[in-house]
Amino acid sequence: MAGPHCLVSIYSCGIMRPEKNLLIKEVGVAKRHDPSIDSFVSKRYEHGFVTDIESEQFAAGLSEDVVRAISAKKNEPEFLLEWRLEAYRHWLTLTPPDWAHLKMSPIDFQAISYFAAPKSNANAPKSLDEVDPKLLETYEKLGVPLHERARLAGVAVDAVFDSVSVATTFKDKLEEVGVIFCPFSEAAQKHPELIKQYLGKVVPYRDNFFAALNSAVFSDGSFVYIPKGVRSPLELSTYFRINAANTGQFERTLIVAEEGSYVSYLEGCTAPMRDENQLHAAVVELIAKTDAEIKYSTVQNWYPGDEEGRGGIYNFVTKRGSCEGDRSKISWTQIETGSAITWKYPSCILRGDDSVGEFYSVALTNNHQQADTGTKMIHIGKRTKSVIISKGISAGQAQNAYRGLVRIAPTAVKARNYSQCDSLLIGDRCGAHTFPYMEVSESTAQVEHEATTSKIGEDQLFYCQSRGLSEEDAVSMIVNGFCKEVFKKLPMEFALEAQNLLAVSLEGSVG
Amino acid sequence: MSSDLLLDIKNVCASVEEKQVLKGLSLQIKPGEVHAIMGPNGAGKSSLSNVLAGRDAFKVTDGEIAYCGEDLLELSPEERAHKGIFMAFQYPVEIPGVNNLYFMRSAFNAKREANGEEPMEAYPFMMKVQQLCGELEMNPDFLKRALNDGFSGGEKKRNEMLQMMLLEPKLAILDETDSGLDIDALRVISNAVNSLRNTERSFLVVTHYQRLLDYIKPDFVHVLANGKIVKSGDASLALELEEKGYAWINEEV
Numbered sequence: 111m112a113g114p115h116c117l118v119s120i121y122s123c124g125i126m127r128p129e130k131n132l133l134i135k136e137v138g139v140a141k142r143h144d145p146s147i148d149s150f151v152s153k154r155y156e157h158g159f160v161t162d163i164e165s166e167q168f169a170a171g172l173s174e175d176v177v178r179a180i181s182a183k184k185n186e187p188e189f190l191l192e193w194r195l196e197a198y199r200h201w202l203t204l205t206p207p208d209w210a211h212l213k214m215s216p217i218d219f220q221a222i223s224y225f226a227a228p229k230s231n232a233n234a235p236k237s238l239d240e241v242d243p244k245l246l247e248t249y250e251k252l253g254v255p256l257h258e259r260a261r262l263a264g265v266a267v268d269a270v271f272d273s274v275s276v277a278t279t280f281k282d283k284l285e286e287v288g289v290i291f292c293p294f295s296e297a298a299q300k301h302p303e304l305i306k307q308y309l310g311k312v313v314p315y316r317d318n319f320f321a322a323l324n325s326a327v328f329s330d331g332s333f334v335y336i337p338k339g340v341r342s343p344l345e346l347s348t349y350f351r352i353n354a355a356n357t358g359q360f361e362r363t364l365i366v367a368e369e370g371s372y373v374s375y376l377e378g379c380t381a382p383m384r385d386e387n388q389l390h391a392a393v394v395e396l397i398a399k400t401d402a403e404i405k406y407s408t409v410q411n412w413y414p415g416d417e418e419g420r421g422g423i424y425n426f427v428t429k430r431g432s433c434e435g436d437r438s439k440i441s442w443t444q445i446e447t448g449s450a451i452t453w454k455y456p457s458c459i460l461r462g463d464d465s466v467g468e469f470y471s472v473a474l475t476n477n478h479q480q481a482d483t484g485t486k487m488i489h490i491g492k493r494t495k496s497v498i499i500s501k502g503i504s505a506g507q508a509q510n511a512y513r514g515l516v517r518i519a520p521t522a523v524k525a526r527n528y529s530q531c532d533s534l535l536i537g538d539r540c541g542a543h544t545f546p547y548m549e550v551s552e553s554t555a556q557v558e559h560e561a562t563t564s565k566i567g568e569d570q571l572f573y574c575q576s577r578g579l580s581e582e583d584a585v586s587m588i589v590n591g592f593c594k595e596v597f598k599k600l601p602m603e604f605a606l607e608a609q610n611l612l613a614v615s616l617e618g619s620v621g
Numbered sequence: 622m623s624s625d626l627l628l629d630i631k632n633v634c635a636s637v638e639e640k641q642v643l644k645g646l647s648l649q650i651k652p653g654e655v656h657a658i659m660g661p662n663g664a665g666k667s668s669l670s671n672v673l674a675g676r677d678a679f680k681v682t683d684g685e686i687a688y689c690g691e692d693l694l695e696l697s698p699e700e701r702a703h704k705g706i707f708m709a710f711q712y713p714v715e716i717p718g719v720n721n722l723y724f725m726r727s728a729f730n731a732k733r734e735a736n737g738e739e740p741m742e743a744y745p746f747m748m749k750v751q752q753l754c755g756e757l758e759m760n761p762d763f764l765k766r767a768l769n770d771g772f773s774g775g776e777k778k779r780n781e782m783l784q785m786m787l788l789e790p791k792l793a794i795l796d797e798t799d800s801g802l803d804i805d806a807l808r809v810i811s812n813a814v815n816s817l818r819n820t821e822r823s824f825l826v827v828t829h830y831q832r833l834l835d836y837i838k839p840d841f842v843h844v845l846a847n848g849k850i851v852k853s854g855d856a857s858l859a860l861e862l863e864e865k866g867y868a869w870i871n872e873e874v
């Protein structure tokens with residue numbers, strides 16, 4: 111219906127009392143032990159602590175030698191080193207992108223250290239007992255009781271700490287059915303043919319500045335391979351955490367779902383308090399073959415910076431999935447509450463006929479946070495379908511931009527897209543911007559876009575308060591209500607984390 | 622004898638957005654009494670309700686309000702709710718995405734917890750609400766919907782009454798709850814209010830229509846005009862107003 115290149119921009123302001131710092135409380139997982147400390151701590155970022163595990167860290171700076179050293183440290187096969195070097199040489203020819211909507215000082219790429227690994231990884235642990243107790247304690251503080259959670263919820267956890275995986279559980283159960291779920295570095299050694307076949311096929315290093323950088327220096331990440339006809343018996347999950355000072359994070363995740371297979375992958379992140387901005391540039395590649403389905407969920411809770419915006423994480427991520435086979439399906443679900451700057455557009459390339467791409471997102475920005483997120487749905491196959499549900503919440507002086515591209519290629523006969531972008535404003539100094547781009551070059555295609563902007567009104571808050579709810583609870587309740595459609599898409603396991611993140615129980619409100 | 626008063630409003634002046642809305646209003650309510658407030662549009666009836674419920678935008682510039690012998694103006698809106706004040710809104714707001722039943726249980730348990738009681742579990746709460754729905758002849762499907770979202774005018778008012786019955790206030794303020802109700806709904810809601818009447822509980826009923834007062838018999842009727850109570854009487858005053866309008870009072874004052 112809509113012609114090519116529609117552009118809508120919405121900028122509006124709320125009316126709530128600006129001095130209230132409402133959403134800070136909602137970042138992080140509530141601690142149980144000491145209620146009096148809770149109320150104090152909850153005003154700050156709760157995961158702002160640093161573990162003193164000795165890091166083995168490279169001096170700052172990037173050169174071909176550094177790329178070679180990273181590869182050598184990981185005992186990588188030759189082809190991988192070559193690929194890194196090609197990426198590095200290509201990166202040298204690029205200039206950082208010009209951030210239309212973002213306010214930031216330039217990043218000094220020579221001031222970043224490109225490798226850090228916890229010492230305890232030198233003799234890789236075979237089980238949780240062998241994992242540095244300090245590390246486990248860190249996960250506890252983050253609200254990630256690894257062993258408990260894994261056992262109770264049946265989740266295999268590949269815990270990435272300072273870029274290097276140190277604990278993997280439930281491997282046996284996965285191996286039984288032939289699922290490969292391991293650190294990327296391990297896969298490079300054990301399954302080089304798979305890595306060679308698929309690495310960089312969905313996100314080539316030429317794709318963009320940060321994809322090139324990541325390809326050159328990626329530290330570690332996860333590799334998942336689901337064989338033909340297999341439903342992964344477990345939800346796979348990885349926890350990322352930035353720890354050592356000045357350490358850029360360059361994870362690389364690759365998921366391949368063979369014909370008729372299914373996998374649900376969960377990713378969650380938190381980071382400690384820092385004074386300097388930290389760069390994070392991950393690449394995630396998903397490949398779904400005929401009749402395969404990949405569900406990729408993220409709860410992202412990186413340190414957003416203090417009230418003045420100092421010290422937050424810069425998060426520039428390239429996430430892309432390719433629905434290669436007919437009737438394949440890829441869904442991205444994400445809850446974003448962290449980072450000083452977030453720039454990410456999980457995308458789906460719908461090649462196979464009748465393939466489906468989905469994007470469900472909640473992005474919450476507060477104080478000086480800036481988020482420029484969205485998705486791209488590229489329809490190539492016949493009768494391909496995509497759904498986009500984006501919920502943006504802005505508070506403080508935050509800026510939240512949604513940028514979505516729906517492209518219907520001339521081959522995509524009867525393709526369909528439905529997009530819904532809702533923005534919620536809290537306070538009168540924040541902003542929400544919606545930029546839906548539609549490029550439709552096929553006349554039987556149907557593209558629908560709906561956008562709303564609302565604000566938490568004084569009348570809504572007063573209504574709740576007059577019934578006995580505190581202002582904080584009222585805000586949480588309204589925000590959670592606003593996000594409900596997306597929360598429902600999260601796996602149970604993660605829905606809980608998302609609720610914690612937004613500091614309110616959804617108990618009883620769903621359904 | 623102010624100690625046996627539930628509510629004691631003394632000479633209150635209040636303004637909103639620089640506009641003076643209450644201009645020296647006094648009113649005393651004893652436990653168990655039903656007071657009706659009538660008066661022309663824009664007289665300050667909703668303003669009075671909002672002041673009592675503690676809405677921030679309504680600033681009390683002069684006068685005092687005691688509730689159960691306590692300084693009401695010191696309390697936050699939620700504290701007032703915990704202590705038994707309930708206002709049924711003239712225009713209940715819609716809150717999309719927030720489940721009606723969940724909202725009610727949160728409000729119910731917030732009050733219980735503030736009063737040192739255990740929160741009620743989901744199941745017994747559900748039973749309780751369903752029973753009240755029955756009394757209000759309300760389809761329990763409303764509980765599954767988002768709070769007031771897309772409710773018709775009358776449905777919103779009924780939902781307000783459901784919350785009132787649930788929260789069992791000491792002082793219930795009904796701001797034009799009868800406006801927008803059909804004839805059957807008016808009867809149902811009046812019955813519900815009457816069923817709540819007892820020697821402890823008081824009502825402040827704002828209405829434009831005598832017909833509500835046929836069902837809910839008030840002990841006192843007050844005329845609020847231009848920010849203050851200009852005339853008070855018994856139930857017969859409402860009949861007189863119905864007949865003559867407000868103009869004669871202005872002449873009298």
Ligand SMILES: Nc1ncnc2c1ncn2[C@@H]1O[C@H](COP(=O)(O)OP(=O)(O)OP(=O)(O)O)[C@@H](O)[C@H]1O
Pocket residue numbers: 637638640642660661662663664665666667668669678711
């Ligand atoms: N937020 C506000 N900002 C400015 N003026 C206001 C505001 N709220 C109320 N007023 C004004 O205060 C006066 C009293 O309003 P109020 O709502 O109390 O009247 P009311 O007696 O309830 O009228 P009605 O019978 O129409 O409901 C009106 O003139 C109204 O316009």
Ligand SMILES: [Mg+2]
Pocket residue numbers: 666667668711796797
């Ligand atoms: Mg009114």
